[in-house]
Amino acid sequence: xxxxxPLPKAARTLLSVAGAVVAVEALAYVVLAVLDLTDVSxxxxxxxxxxxxxxxxxxxxxxxxxxxxxRGEGWARSPLIVTHLIQLLLAWNLRDGDTRxxxxxxxxxxxxxxxxxxxxxxxxxxxxxxxxxxx
Numbered sequence: 001x002x003x004x005x006p007l008p009k010a011a012r013t014l015l016s017v018a019g020a021v022v023a024v025e026a027l028a029y030v031v032l033a034v035l036d037l038t039d040v041s042x043x044x045x046x047x048x049x050x051x052x053x054x055x056x057x058x059x060x061x062x063x064x065x066x067x068x069x070x071r072g073e074g075w076a077r078s079p080l081i082v083t084h085l086i087q088l089l090l091a092w093n094l095r096d097g098d099t100r101x102x103x104x105x106x107x108x109x110x111x112x113x114x115x116x117x118x119x120x121x122x123x124x125x126x127x128x129x130x131x132x133x134x135x
Contacts, residue, residue, distance in 0.1 A: 006072075007072045007125050008121060008124075008125055010119075010121035011072075011119075011121040011122045011124070011125035011126070012072075012125075014116040014117075014119050014121060014122050015069055015070050015072070015116065015117075015122060015125075016070055017112065017116050018066070018069065018070075018080070018112070018113045018116035018117050019066040019067065019069060019070035021109050021112050021113050021116075022062055022063070022065070022066035022080060022113055023063060023066050023067075024109075025059075025062060025109060026059040026060070026062040026063035026066065027059065027063070028059070029055050029056070029058055029059030029062065030055070030056055030059040030060065030063075032055050032059075033051075033052045033053070033054075033055035033056035033059060034052075034056075036048055036051050036052040036055060037049065037052035037053075037056075040052070061079070062079075062080070062083065064076075065079050065080050066080065069117070072125065072126065074126035074127070077117050077122075077126060080113060080117060081114065081117055081118070084109075084110040084113045084114050084117075085110075085114070087106050087107075087109070087110040088106075088107060088110045088111070088114075090106060091103040091104070091106035091107035091110065092107075094106070
């Protein structure tokens with residue numbers, strides 16, 4: 001079994017930037033999960049535990065996908081693209097009122113990640129396994 005070709009420098013740099021941004025976001029989700037689980041009251045037991053578990057699993061999944069995409073595994077790019085497109089929609093929804101700063105932060109992070117993951121060097125590097133489907 002041979003090891004895959006190393007990623008070109010441009011693709012490796014872009015994937016590292018995307019991975020770093022996603023890692024920070026994922027760690028924030030895990031921290032929010034822990035904070036939510038430590039603040040569960042009897043009035044909102046189901047919601048508190050459910051939201052905490054959901055945030056924790058989501059953060060762990062994002063962290064895992066970010067780690068795998070920085071290793072050049074193309075499958076990990078898809079969930080990151082989907083979740084950051086959803087993040088853009090959430091940012092748009094939060095744009096008014098006291099949450100404007102959060103909307104800007106979410107949108108900037110999503111745009112950075114999407115730009116890195118959809119950049120031509122990354123497309124070329126992660127698309128190298130698709131030679132069989134080209135006609």
